[in-house]
Amino acid sequence: MYKLYWAPDTGAFAPEVVLALAGAPVELLPVDYHGKEQQGAAYRKLNPMGQIPLLILPDGTVMTESAAMVLHLVDAFPEAGLAPPPGSPERAVFDRWLVFMAVNLYTADLRLYYAERYSTDPAAVSGIKAAATRDLDRQFAIIEEALAAGPFLQGAKCSAADLYLLMLSDWYPAARDLPAIARLRAALLDDPVVFEVRSRYRKD
Ligand SMILES: N[C@@H](CCC(=O)N[C@@H](CS)C(=O)NCC(=O)O)C(=O)O
Known part of the structure; x- marks a missing residue:
């Protein structure tokens, strides 16, 4: 268990x-x-x-x-079947996007939502939030471009990296309006298991 x-x-x-x-x-x-x-x-x-x-x-x-x-x-x-086999070129792409999201998007979200932790100077908070927002916009634009073939990050085959993206886009509503991300979200939320788990995490 x-x-x-x-x-x-x-x-x-x-x-x-x-x-x-x-x-x-x-x-x-x-x-x-x-x-x-x-x-x-x-x-x-x-x-x-x-x-x-x-x-x-x-x-x-x-x-x-x-x-x-x-x-x-x-x-x-x-x-x-939530990731390509280890060692395959497809797996390299999967690993790339998952780590890209974890080290860039997730941490930019933390800078946005916990801005006061990123400086000892309270006056810096608004600048930290503005920079985090700028970074999130740029990083989500990179993901949006990677989804051009879509509907998933690796084309027709859904993976756990797409589910990680669903989570991150939940935390940054502006990303949900990007067309390829919106398409990916709709496809993932069509799955009753994904829908049920998400409904315990998000009320929107
Ligand atoms: N790098 C960590 C980040 C985890 C993280 O920052 N989680 C947030 C919630 S999304 C948290 O626990 N925040 C509470 C706090 O820092 O007090 C991961 O990917 O698991």
Whole structure:
């Protein structure tokens, strides 16, 4: 049994939706995000960064980092077909986009939503938010271009990278209006499993 520490509106969506599509048994452990439970000593023993998600594998191995969880799970459940086979050129493209999103888009989102953490100077907050917005616009434009053939990042075949993109575009509403991203979102949300998992993370 997997254990996933989760809260609405967080990156736990990515591993949870992969687990759900793979049909893997999972215990969902809610974290009181607004009560800052993730910053408490007990949680930080498991994830010193104090961040959600946190995944515990059936053998007790502890994982942090949503993209690492996705990479692990797509290989643990190859029959789910959520990533190209390891070592293939297609997998290189999958890895590229997943890591691109994790290190660029996700962190730009954190700069936007937790701007006060990125400077010791309170006066800097509005500039940090403006730069994060500029970066998100530029990075989503790169993704939009990559979706030109579409409807998914790797053409006709949907992967976990597309689901990661669904999550990130949920957090940045301006991205949802980009035509190729809107098309991808509609295709993914047509899947009842994806729709159900997302409905516990987002109310919009
Ligand atoms: N790089 C991490 C980032 C995780 C992260 O920042 N999660 C946010 C929610 S989306 C969080 O836990 N924020 C609470 C906090 O920092 O107090 C990942 O991909 O898992």
